[in-house]
Amino acid sequence: MTTLILLTKINADSQLNQISKALDFSFKGLEVETKILGVVADGWVQIALSGEDEGIATNYLIKEVGICPSNFGNVKKFSTLKGYIKNIGKNGAILSVDVGVFQPKIGYATIELRRLQAQLVDGEKIAIRKIAELFGLCEYLPVNVKVTGLNEEKSRIDAELSSKQIRKYMVWRESLLDRLLVLGSSLHEVKATIEHAKLERDVIDVEPLGLLEHALTCKLGTDAAGLIPKIGRTLRNAKFAVFNPKTLRDFLNT
Template sequence: MVVLATKCYIDGDARERALDSLTSLVANDIGDLDVEYDIGVRDDDFISVTVSGADETVARNVLREEWGEVTPHLSAGETYVGTLEHWDDDGFVLDAGIEVRVPTEELGLGRGSATQIRDRFGLVQHMPLTFVYGGDDEPSRLADEQIDRLYDWTRGSGRVNVNSATRGEVRATVNRAGHAKDIVTVERLGLLEQSIVCRDETDPPGLLASIGSYLPAELKCVIGQ
């Protein structure tokens, strides 16, 4: 079994649609391999995929590479993926199967409190973030590749980040609001966390205001330079 580092935290029909979407994504990842698989949701909302068959080892590795993995034990100095669960002025708290606090000074994202940094980089709750686990002796920190990726966002044309919706739902919402020509693409961050990449001439706060009424979600802007 592989526990993916992404969550399904919505209910009702939206939950069923999200799991249907995930089933399609997993099929794209490992459907060509000689395996059978079953998808479930744990009590902590992380998604588990039970894999069996001749290619099960390859399939598990593909899923780990694509989604990240939640493991029962973390080793100091190793890199993992956790979801952004809480934040305060002193840092972020990531859920990686256990709560991992990343102090503000270990975020590597410039000046300000952790709350200000979250706003500046458009980080929505439950977004997967890659971190280096510090263990008992050292503080945990965001991984260098994660820091680079977030800084790249601020150097682009701007983004609107969204949670609680699948990539297909976000694309449909942008189209319904009449903004299909105002975006480049919708990047998948997790199952229910997406990043709408704006065109150079598109104003991210304006796009957020336009689509916000269609999405029962948290939306945050990234203002490009």
């Protein structure tokens, strides 16, 4: 049996069932049994794998989902980590990201405002909450960060957005297409909801950001915010955020 702590967070126990179904779908055709053991620390999902193909399933999860570093000592300077936004501007002008470090105590990756300004808005002196609004940054959104400094005594991880994350925002920005970020629902639920709401013409792509997080690409002319009531009727426990490239461009060009 293999026990893993996935780089997947939940904010409600009901989401464990969604995780279980998503894993069963991913392992369809494999001789492997998946058991959800619960959550550790601040919502990280712990599972157990057993069966003839548990090695294949384990390698798949390591590559496609990720495994928590767990211990501070496993984090290396200049490494790239996946995490979930914990808070924005609550402890000063910083973005805190939970990257799965909770031993010997919880340590968040922190990105200072001036670094966000340099990476996202060409160094413009824009408030952190405005940057979050423009880029759809919100709690429980998965992001990739690069470690720039470590202080084990203080469990401090200094970071910046990774080059991969920056490239994603550049692609989104240049596409001129709205994106609706859906957090807390499985890919199957999201696609079924789009079909049920007859939004296939408005949503041209669903990009998974995590097991329960997805970016819905809207066709040109479709307002992502306008889809929230239609999708929210079915995905009642989901959280939503919007990335609007036109709003971003207009703001930065004023």
